[in-house]
């Protein structure tokens with residue numbers, strides 16, 4: 518029953534494309550329904566007052582609804598900031614500045630250096646809060662060192678505020694993958710990371726520049742690992758210094774998993790195997806004291822591909838019905854779209870296979886989806902009612918992809934509202950057809966795009 522209404526709202530979102538004719542100023546209007554986003558009242562005192570208004574005691578005040586996405590700075594040559602659908606967001610996060618072995622420096626690649634000033638000035642033009650993200654999967658190598666001692670923390674505060682002054686951004690996101698836990702393979706890691714991270718954030722908030730920033734963190738589906746190596750049971754102190762966290766609820770299943778499974782499951786308590794989901798993640802973070810209304814749900818505008826034989830993929834003979842959780846051939850990772858990572862060597866010097874990632878536009882480009890975002894002719898499709906995500910399969914090439922479409926984005930939008938979350942953060946925002954997804958989640962949340970013609 519739930520799922521059919523999700524399906525319906527997804528179809529409606531597709532059937533009613535928002536064609537907005539206007540010249541200059543479009544911005545988001547938060548939901549009018551006072552019950553949608555006020556389930557829990559923030560205890561946060563993270564200010565961010567300069568750009569986002571106070572987020573404390575935000576009862577019925579929707580200026581704080583977050584419609585956020587990550588802009589991939591390293592792709593700026595082909596996809597400059599002028600390509601962004603600015604009216605779909607009220608915040609955008611530029612990815613990434615990366616940590617270096619020198620606590621006094623963070624790095625931006627050459628393309629990002631050119632793009633960041635354009636990104637910031639266009640964000641200002643569009644009334645969109647501009648956040649710069651530090652870290653990422655391959656940029657988190659030296660966070661642990663930068664946070665390790667009081668002296669380094671003070672130096673890193675200066676580094677961060679220097680970056681803010683230089684690029685005039687409204688906020689900073691820390692995408693540390695991960696405090697207290699190895700990520701890419703060669704990060705410095707310490708059991709004191711989470712504790713040091715908190716001390717650092719508190720010091721950053723004390724700084725006159727830091728006091729007025731939007732401060733955010735990108736996080737995994739369980740709370741930061743504490744000194745004992747387990748997820749922390751009380752992260753409430755972080756909520757007092759951060760404006761929001763974005764939960765990276767994707768890459769939950771992929772080439773490393775035992776079977777095909779959902780990239781970005783909404784739910785997993787109804788699944789045959791519990792590997793995490795938006796439901797479990799929001800439960801875990803709120804149980805550890807992070808207020809729901811400071812949590813943004815990370816959404817995936819991409820999918821993971823798997824090589825699956827016809828007999829494993831399809832039930833029965835002559836059937837076009839896709840099976841959930843089929844076995845796949847791990848030795849034959851399909852290539853993703855033209856932006857997919859090639860096989861090579863990562864930042865640690867370790868060999869890495871091809872990524873196998875299809876962005877939403879890449880699924881259209883690759884013949885899986887029509888330009889409206891539906892399964893193309895000759896492509897098998899199923900919608901998993903537990904994860905609330907779709908799968909497509911090309912029976913000729915044996916490629917199956919777990920991804921997100923308008924229906925799954927709408928389901929996540931409803932979940933965001935029903936849990937009283939702050940909003941969403943989309944990885945990543947560039948590419949044709951993404952507006953299909955953005956409209957679906959925004960419609961489900963009751964967020965509207967309005968335009969006022971400029972004089």
Ligand SMILES: *[C@@H]1O[C@H](CO)[C@@H](O)[C@H](O)[C@H]1NC(C)=O
Nearest residue numbers: 542544545569580607644645
């Ligand atoms: C800018 O955005 C804020 C909150 O998102 C809103 O209150 C304000 O009216 C907007 N200003 C303009 C000029 O659109």
Ligand SMILES: *[C@@H]1O[C@H](CO)[C@@H](O)[C@H](O)[C@H]1NC(C)=O
Nearest residue numbers: 618619620621662665666669
């Ligand atoms: C402090 O930062 C410097 C880099 O600037 C680094 O060499 C040193 O190891 C850091 N201290 C600790 C204890 O990690």
Ligand SMILES: *[C@@H]1O[C@H](CO)[C@@H](O)[C@H](O)[C@H]1NC(C)=O
Nearest residue numbers: 519783784785786787796932
């Ligand atoms: C998740 O699944 C459980 C078990 O089936 C169900 O009780 C719950 O309502 C589901 N939650 C959502 C948000 O779909």
Ligand SMILES: *[C@@H]1O[C@H](CO)[C@@H](O)[C@H](O)[C@H]1NC(C)=O
Nearest residue numbers: 518520521841899900901902
């Ligand atoms: C999901 O639910 C719909 C409607 O109840 C149903 O038609 C469909 O077969 C279900 N999908 C799966 C994969 O079970």
Ligand SMILES: *[C@@H]1O[C@H](CO)[C@@H](O)[C@H](O)[C@H]1NC(C)=O
Nearest residue numbers: 594595596597600947948949
């Ligand atoms: C901008 O975006 C469009 C559509 O997403 C894409 O086709 C184009 O290659 C991008 N780059 C430039 C420079 O316009």
